[in-house]
Amino acid sequence: MATMSGFRTPEVSREQLVLWEHRLEDALPADHQVRHLALLLQSEAFADTFREMERAYVLDRGQPPYHPRDLAALYLYGMLHRIRSSRQLEAACYSRLDVIWLMQGQTPDHSTIADFVGRQGKTLRKLFNNTLEVLIGAELVKLSHVAVDGSKVEADAGKSSVRGEEKIRSWHGHLEEKIAALEQEWAENEKREASLFGEDNPWTNPAAKDAKQGLAQLKRKQEKLAQALEQLKRRQEAAVGSKPPKPIASTTDPDARSMKDKEGRSKPNFNTQVAVDDRCGAIVAADVNDETDDSGQLTPMVDQVVENCGALPASVTADSQYNTGPDLAAMEERKIACYLPDAGQNSEAAAASEVTQEALARVAEGEALSESEWEALPRNNQRMIDKSAFVYDGAKDEYRCPAGRTLVFLRTTRDEKKWGTAERRQYGGCAACAGCPHAAACCKNSAKGRLISRDQYEDHRERLRQRMATDEGREIYKRRKHTVEPRIGHIKHNLGVRRFLRRGIEKVKTEWSLVCTAVNVGILLSHWNEVLKIL
Numbered sequence: 001m002a003t004m005s006g007f008r009t010p011e012v013s014r015e016q017l018v019l020w021e022h023r024l025e026d027a028l029p030a031d032h033q034v035r036h037l038a039l040l041l042q043s044e045a046f047a048d049t050f051r052e053m054e055r056a057y058v059l060d061r062g063q064p065p066y067h068p069r070d071l072a073a074l075y076l077y078g079m080l081h082r083i084r085s086s087r088q089l090e091a092a093c094y095s096r097l098d099v100i101w102l103m104q105g106q107t108p109d110h111s112t113i114a115d116f117v118g119r120q121g122k123t124l125r126k127l128f129n130n131t132l133e134v135l136i137g138a139e140l141v142k143l144s145h146v147a148v149d150g151s152k153v154e155a156d157a158g159k160s161s162v163r164g165e166e167k168i169r170s171w172h173g174h175l176e177e178k179i180a181a182l183e184q185e186w187a188e189n190e191k192r193e194a195s196l197f198g199e200d201n202p203w204t205n206p207a208a209k210d211a212k213q214g215l216a217q218l219k220r221k222q223e224k225l226a227q228a229l230e231q232l233k234r235r236q237e238a239a240v241g242s243k244p245p246k247p248i249a250s251t252t253d254p255d256a257r258s259m260k261d262k263e264g265r266s267k268p269n270f271n272t273q274v275a276v277d278d279r280c281g282a283i284v285a286a287d288v289n290d291e292t293d294d295s296g297q298l299t300p301m302v303d304q305v306v307e308n309c310g311a312l313p314a315s316v317t318a319d320s321q322y323n324t325g326p327d328l329a330a331m332e333e334r335k336i337a338c339y340l341p342d343a344g345q346n347s348e349a350a351a352a353s354e355v356t357q358e359a360l361a362r363v364a365e366g367e368a369l370s371e372s373e374w375e376a377l378p379r380n381n382q383r384m385i386d387k388s389a390f391v392y393d394g395a396k397d398e399y400r401c402p403a404g405r406t407l408v409f410l411r412t413t414r415d416e417k418k419w420g421t422a423e424r425r426q427y428g429g430c431a432a433c434a435g436c437p438h439a440a441a442c443c444k445n446s447a448k449g450r451l452i453s454r455d456q457y458e459d460h461r462e463r464l465r466q467r468m469a470t471d472e473g474r475e476i477y478k479r480r481k482h483t484v485e486p487r488i489g490h491i492k493h494n495l496g497v498r499r500f501l502r503r504g505i506e507k508v509k510t511e512w513s514l515v516c517t518a519v520n521v522g523i524l525l526s527h528w529n530e531v532l533k534i535l
Contacts, residue, residue, distance in 0.1 A: 024101050034077060034098045036525050041073050043535045045133050049126045056119060066108050071116045072127065073102055079518035082496045086110035117502075121510040128286065128513050131520040132308050135282050138530045140523065142279040145476065146313040147484035148301045148322065149276075150294040151492070154499040155256030155268040155508070162258050162268060165232055165247035172225040179218050186215070227254040235290075242418045245292075255505040257290040270500065272512055275301045276484040277313075282523050283487065284309055286516040288509045294321040296419055298338075299330040312336055317480050324419045325457025328464060339468060339477045342378075342388060342461070357469055363402045364391055374438055377402060385442045388465055390452055398427060399452050401442070405432045407452055427452045491515060 012018060028035065040046075046069075053068035077099065078089045090110040092099040117124065135141045163171075228249040235245050235257070250256050256268035271292070275285035285304035291297070298318055306312055312334055320341040331338040359373040369377075378386040390407070391400045399407040407427040415422050433439055433449035443450045467473040491497050497515050500508050524531050 027097055028101050033525050034102050036528050037073060037077055038102060040524060041069055046130045049130055053120050053123050066106060068120060070103055075514060076518045076521050077102055079495060079515060080522050085501060086114040089113050124510055125513040128517045129308055131517055134524060134531060136309060137534045140280045140527055141277045141282050141284060143277060143309060143311055143313045145278045145315045145479055146275050146305055147480045148298060148318040149484040149488060150271050150273045151488045152261045152269040153272050155253050155270055156500050156503050157250045157252035157256050157268040159267040161250045161252035162248050163251055168225055168228050175218055175222040182215050224251055224254060240416050253503040259292045270508055273297055273301055275305050276487045278479055278483045280523055281483060281487050282520050283516045286512060288512045295324055298322040298327040315476060317477050326419045328460035329457060332460060339473055363389055366404060369402060387452055403436055405430045422455045424453045424455045
């Protein structure tokens with residue numbers, strides 16, 4: 001009914017008594033998503049994990065605890081709807097009908113919700129494997145192709161928490177002196193009170209409790225600073241063969257590391273890793289570390305896929321940061337076809353490399369190139385003609401350049417890289433470089449000529465380039481755009497996971513595992529008809 005002014009009159013006055021459904025069961029549609037989630041977590045696939053959680057409780061004294069299945073369901077369902085913090089989850093237990101149905105009217109407070117993750121952290125990570133078990137059983141994971149990628153996620157620590165080593169050591173020393181002085185003062189006060197009132201003094205100094213709490217707070221700060229110094233030492237030791245990191249660390253979360261994100265902003269971050277199966281976008285492996293790049297992460301992620309799924313993926317794709325010699329050798333050893341751009345080459349260049357294939361084919365045949373074909377040859381980070389345009393002759397142990405000139409073996413060198421010792425054979429000594437019309441695009445110094453290095457993994461790289469040069473290889477690599485890249489975008493944009501809510505690498509690993517578990521749960525719910533057949 002409309003009023004005289006033409007606007008609608010509210011259907012129900014706020015003062016009118018309203019009778020809701022008599023049963024929670026009748027309050028939601030029969031096919032509501034939350035019903036499927038509850039049924040999923042009650043299935044046999046999750047039974048062992050929840051039984052393990054149950055054993056962590058003492059049930060014969062105090063108030064009965066909330067069942068871990070209920071709290072886990074609350075966390076996972078909340079993540080699917082961008083409700084991540086314990087206070088938001090507490091509020092949802094009062095205000096959202098679907099959450100009220102899920103919790104059956106239970107209203108845990110935010111402390112109980114947060115403590116649950118702290119208490120059950122490592123066991124909660126097993127839920128990720130439980131979801132994979134269901135996904136594999138429902139044939140929603142095939143492992144025909146797995147794409148690996150990493151993404152920086154902000155730590156629960158501000159940029160202002162990052163301090164230099166000298167400052168951290170100064171603070172640590174100052175706190176050590178302050179704590180020692182307070183402990184000595186405490187001991188003297190205890191001794192004085194004992195001499196005045198005896199050992200069985202019934203009176204408690206009100207200031208003693210505050211002093212004790214203050215001392216405990218100072219010790220916690222000192223422990224954080226000590227952890228920051230330990231992380232600085234570990235990162236410096238791990239930098240063998242690469243540029244030493246800046247001696248800086250976060251004093252709020254020492255496990256986080258100051259690193260640049262895609263926007264070029266340097267702040268405390270964690271490096272999150274995911275491996276995604278291309279059948280329906282399920283995450284089949286997930287991890288978190290404090291590395292500033294993804295170098296060396298391919299083999300651990302693939303091994304985790306095998307551990308989680310019980311089988312090797314047929315093929316793997318990743319971006320150029322994952323392209324290291326030991327990783328390529330490990331993939332060949334496991335008989336996994338991998339598809340990666342050359343190190344330093346971006347994804348766009350890899351996808352567009354089809355334009356250069358004709359020119360490279362002519363180089364391989366030893367044919368002369370036209371000017372347009374010279375321009376089409378691949379370039380490295382220094383905008384020079386890339387080493388992939390030079391043809392290696394194993395029988396003669398020499399290289400042939402695109403102009404048909406020969407680069408002979410000169411010397412052997414060794415240098416330390418992040419992945420280990422590189423044993424390099426260097427080739428060059430071509431006098432014709434000085435007069436070559438393409439020298440400016442090939443040599444930094446035409447008088448010295450072009451120098452090509454070949455380490456012990458170059459054979460693996462050449463086989464990789466051959467795979468990437470085929471139509472099939474390029475099509476397989478493009479599948480990343482439909483697997484891992486949108487999955488990371490979904491986590492950050494749709495689920496709102498751009499910053500962790502917990503501190504410390506172990507707690508962050510648990511939080512990331514729960515995020516990835518929620519993603520997989522969402523996939524199971526969207527394919528409910530297939531899932532229901534195996535539950």
